[in-house]
Amino acid sequence: MSISPLPLPERIDDESAMVRYLGALLTADGASGRRDLWVFMLDGDGHPLDPATCxxxxxxxxxxxxxxxxxxxxxxxxxxxxxxxxVAMALERPGPPQVCLSDRQWASALRWGARREGVRLHGPYLVVGGRVRRLPDGEAN
Structure with missing residues (x-):
């Protein structure tokens, strides 16, 4: 999947703004057909830093x-x-829109990495079937 050429928002200051931002960027061109991890950095005021990394x-x-x-x-x-x-992170994958065990494992691993290194993490989010949602908190079952 490619990132849509949208202008960067002035500021992302809450969860719904983040979901809208990721949705506008990552769902415009359709799914890539593989599992990708998207990374977006934001400054201390919530302004997205360009570019995003996949x-x-x-x-x-x-x-x-x-x-x-x-x-x-x-x-x-x-x-x-x-x-x-x-950092905001989004796991994009093909398949059914329901959160699966692998999604939960990724969420737990990313949250662990962020805690370990003292990095403030937004999400992680799941992008599947044209939808963006925050992956639930909690450890993998």
Whole structure:
């Protein structure tokens, strides 16, 4: 999936604004047919930083080392470009719109990585079937 060429909003200051922003960007062109992890950085005031990054074709089961290293990179990047900034993440996948075990595992792994590195995380969100929703809190079952 490609990102739609939409202007960046002035500020994302709540959950519904984040869902609208991600929906406008990620659902316009249709699903990619694979599992992708989208990363969006925001400055300390909630202004999106350009560009968004996509980790293509991630596995169904997240590896703790991968998510830990990913958030180490985010912490270092934010320290240099937006010290009070944050990261929004969206897992895009094909298939049914219901949240599945793999989605919950990704959510838990991403939240763990963010806590470990002290990175403020929005979401994570799930993008499937043209819909964006926040993945539920809680550990994988």
């Amino acid at each position: 980790v293509d074709d991630v596995p169904a089961d997240p590896a703790p080392r991968f998510t830990g290293n990913l958030f180490l990179l985010f912490r270092r990047t934010l320290a240099s470009v937006a010290p009070d900034g944050s």
